[in-house]
Amino acid sequence: MMRIEMHFRLLLILLTAWATAGSVSAQPPLVPPVTPDRPTNREGTTVDKQDAAGQPVVAVRILGPSALVRKKVLPLLKTRPGRRLELDQLEEDVRELTRSGWFIDVRTYTQSTPDGVIVIFDLLERPLLHYVKFIGNRQVGEKRLAQEAQINEGDPLDTWAVEEAARRIEDYYHEHGYPDAKITILEGNKPKDSGAVFLINEGKRQKILWTGFVGNTVASDSRLRTQVQMKPGFLWIFQGNLSREQLDADVERLTAYYRKLGFFQAK
Structure with a gap:
């Protein structure tokens, strides 16, 4: 009776061990976490730019844009292979790329290698105007x-x-x-x-047919006409276009003219 009970316990232990091993083997292998905002590269480890400053640049890589845009980008950069990494220059490169208007976002990373650093420009390209x-x-x-x-x-x-x-x-x-x-x-x-x-x-086109003044007692119409830029066109056909901006400017010129004559309340 004891021998049967021992066999039963041994069988139970073996079954438990087999089930445990099966659950462990079914788990996926552990993968080291990847930082989403930094590129991964087997050739080097991403390092802080402050630590990379002063090291020789061994390569410059462009991520994101099309091949055509990459060709346009490289001549804009002052950070180049063979030079030392200068953070001020790297920041100026970022500003230059932003000013180009080609990109929504510009980010930079540095990767360490035995020979120096790799500088990576990660660019989010703007869509193009198709029409x-x-x-x-x-x-x-x-x-x-x-x-x-x-x-x-x-x-x-x-x-x-x-x-x-x-x-x-x-x-x-x-x-x-x-x-x-x-x-x-x-x-x-x-x-x-x-x-x-x-x-x-477009609205309707408006032209100036004549220029007149009302309420002027000190200066004549002919004198005031010399102070304004808007005038009727030749035979009411050529030039003489009505411009609201120019009309406002003429009002300011006439006001300034009267105030020079001492009429400071003139409007």
């Missing part, structure tokens, strides 16, 4: 509008640049006799847009 379109323009051609916009197909998509393009187009209309012109951005003011599309409401 630039103008809708609603009738009196001004697309070639002129493109010149005023100063953005082109293939440029990096910069929402600020698109907004500035709309402002320049609107200013052009206002200066050429369309004071009520309004430009609306349909596409290009959001980071994930594929191109830039401008909706143009």
Whole structure:
């Protein structure tokens, strides 16, 4: 009876040991954690830039952008193989890349090797403008509008640049006799847009037919006309465009003229 009980216990111990071994072998092997904001590279270990300062640069690597953009990036960098790593210069490289307008984010890392350090530029590239379109323009051609916009197909998509393009187009209309012109951005003011599309409401063109003054008792009309820039066009056809900005400037010039004459309350 004791022999049967011992055999039973031995069998139970073996079964328990086998089950434990099976659960351990089923677990995935432990993987060392990877820091998500730093690149991994078998050739070197990522080190703090302060520790890498002064060491020779053995390589400069560009992560992220297309091959075409990488070719444009390398000439901008002053941090190059064969030179010592200078942190001030590295920061200037980051500013230069940011000023280029090609990238949303620019980060740098350094990796240690037996011969020196590898400098890594991790770049998040802006999407490109696949098209630039103008809708609603009738009196001004697309070639002129493109010149005023100063953005082109293939440029990096910069929402600020698109907004500035709309402002320049609107200013052009206002200066050429369309004071009520309004430009609306349909596409290009959001980071994930594929191109830039401008909706143009030109409004009616307005011209200056004549210039007159009311309430002037000290200076004659002819004298006041010498103080303003806005004048009727030749035969009411050439020039003579109404510009709201120029009209405001003429009002300021007339006010300044009267105040020089001693009429400080003139409006």
